[in-house]
Structures are given as C-alpha cells and as structure tokens.
Amino acid sequence: MASKEPNYWLMKSEPDAYSISDLRNEAETIWDGIRNYQARNFMRSMKIGDKAFFYHSNCKPPGIVGLMEVIETKITDPTQFEKSSKYFDPKSLKDKPRWDCAKLKYLGQFKEKLTLEEIRKEFNSDELVLVRSGNRLSIIPVEANVAYRLFNLLGDAN
DNA sequence: GCCAACGTTGGC
DNA sequence: GCCAACGTTGGC
Numbered sequence: 001m002a003s004k005e006p007n008y009w010l011m012k013s014e015p016d017a018y019s020i021s022d023l024r025n026e027a028e029t030i031w032d033g034i035r036n037y038q039a040r041n042f043m044r045s046m047k048i049g050d051k052a053f054f055y056h057s058n059c060k061p062p063g064i065v066g067l068m069e070v071i072e073t074k075i076t077d078p079t080q081f082e083k084s085s086k087y088f089d090p091k092s093l094k095d096k097p098r099w100d101c102a103k104l105k106y107l108g109q110f111k112e113k114l115t116l117e118e119i120r121k122e123f124n125s126d127e128l129v130l131v132r133s134g135n136r137l138s139i140i141p142v143e144a145n146v147a148y149r150l151f152n153l154l155g156d157a158n
Numbered sequence: 159g160c161c162a163a164c165g166t167t168g169g170c
Numbered sequence: 171g172c173c174a175a176c177g178t179t180g181g182c
Contacts, residue, residue, distance in 0.1 A: 012180085036165075036178095058180050116181080134163035136179040159182105166177080 008147035009042070009052040010064070010130060010140040011104075020054050020066040020109050028105040031139075032077045033087045035099065039139040046070045046102045053142065053150065055130075056113070063115035064150065067157060072103035108157030114150065122153065 011031065013019070023029055034040050046052075047070065054066035077099040079087035092098040116131070123146065125132035130140050142150070 014180090038165090060182095062181070132163090133181080134161090134179090135181090136162095136164065138179080161180105161182095163179090164177105165179105167175085169174095170172090 004047075004049075005144065006069075007047060007050045008142040008144060009046065009050060010055050010128075010142050011052045011068070012055045012057040012138040012140075014058045015056045016059070019056065020106075023054065023066070023068070023104070023106045024109060026106075028071060028103060030072075030075055030077070030103045031101045032079045034077070034101060034138065035087060035089070036138065039137060040099060040101075042139045042141060043102050044074070044100065046073055048073060051107070051147070052104060053147075057138075061113070061115040061117060063113040063119070064110065064154065065113050066109040067107040068104040069107050070102050071105045075101050075103055077101045110154045110157050112155065114154050118153065119150075122149065 031043065034043060050070040052068045052070065053064045054068055056062055056065050076097045079085040080089040080092045080097060080099045081094065082088055089098060119128070120131045123131050128142065128146050129135055129137065
C-alpha cells in the first residue's frame with residue numbers, strides 16, 4: 001500500500017521551557033502539558049509520519065527553528081496526574097484521562113530561524129492562522145501548499 | 159509591562 | 171443558556 005502524504009503542523013514551545021536544542025539532545029519527546037481542548041484535538045488528529053514545524057514562542061524573535069516527525073499518538077499525558085507538576089489537573093480521572101499527546105522525533109534544525117515577522121510578509125491569516133493577531137493556539141494545522149512555501153523560505157536543515 | 163484575543167468558570 | 175469575571179498566551 002502506498003504511503004499517504006503526511007499532514008503538516010506547527011507546534012509552539014517557549015525555548016526557556018523546551019527548545020529545539022533540548023529536542024536535538026533527547027532525539028524524541030512526548031508533547032506533554034497541552035491544556036487547551038482545541039490544541040489537544042489537533043494533536044489527536046495527528047498521524048504517524050506527519051511532520052511538524054518547531055516554533056519558538058515568547059522569545060526574541062519568535063519563529064520556526066526546526067522540524068519534527070510524529071512517531072506515536074494517543075499517549076496519555078502523565079503530567080495531568082502528577083500533583084507536583086504545573087500541568088496537574090485535579091479533574092482528570094485515571095480511568096478517563098482528559099489530556100493526551102503525541103510523541104515527536106527530531107528531524108533537524110534550520111540554519112536560519114524563520115521569524116514571525118518574515119512569515120507575516122508571506123502569509124495572511126486565512127492561509128496560516130499563526131499570523132492572526134492575538135493568536136494563542138499552540139498547535140496549528142498547516143496546509144501542504146503552505147508547508148512547501150515555508151520550506152522554500154527556510155532553506156536547508158542541519 | 160502592556161494588552162488583545164480568546165478559553166474557562168460559575169452565578170443566575 | 172447568558173454573560174461577567176477571571177486567567178492565559180504570546181506578540182510587541
């Protein structure tokens with residue numbers, strides 16, 4: 001059976017909390033700590049083999065820094081049950097977890113960060129919701145044609 | 159530090 | 171079900 005084209009995503013992380021360097025060192029990670037239903041639902045719809053742009057948020061300047069691949073899905077987020085975690089959710093039940101996530105593997109880091117400012121020059125908010133002012137969604141679907149244009153802007157990866 | 163853009167919560 | 175109050179995200 002021929003493999004399907006991957007879907008593309010953009011996933012935000014504050015580099016102070018978890019950066020592309022951290023992922024490069026660990027090779028793979030579960031994307032835990034998502035506590036927004038829309039973002040969770042997007043993560044639920046990820047398929048193994050999908051690609052995701054790693055976006056550094058809340059830093060100067062924010063932008064796309066690397067590329068990842070989805071290697072596992074439907075993982076219960078363990079932090080929801082950890083009392084000491086900032087992501088602890090007292091309303092989540094062990095036999096009915098509220099939060100789950102995907103596992104991502106490091107594919108590469110781009111030689112140059114593609115900044116939000118540069119992305120704004122190329123895309124409007126209908127093409128890529130990331131550039132909508134006030135956008136807070138931490139996991140964003142990316143249409144294939146938008147992904148190809150991003151790759152053109154990004155150039156080579158290491 | 160400010161604030162726009164939401165999502166969530168809870169009273170009614 | 172409405173909506174005011176509140177909290178969070180994240181650019182600037």
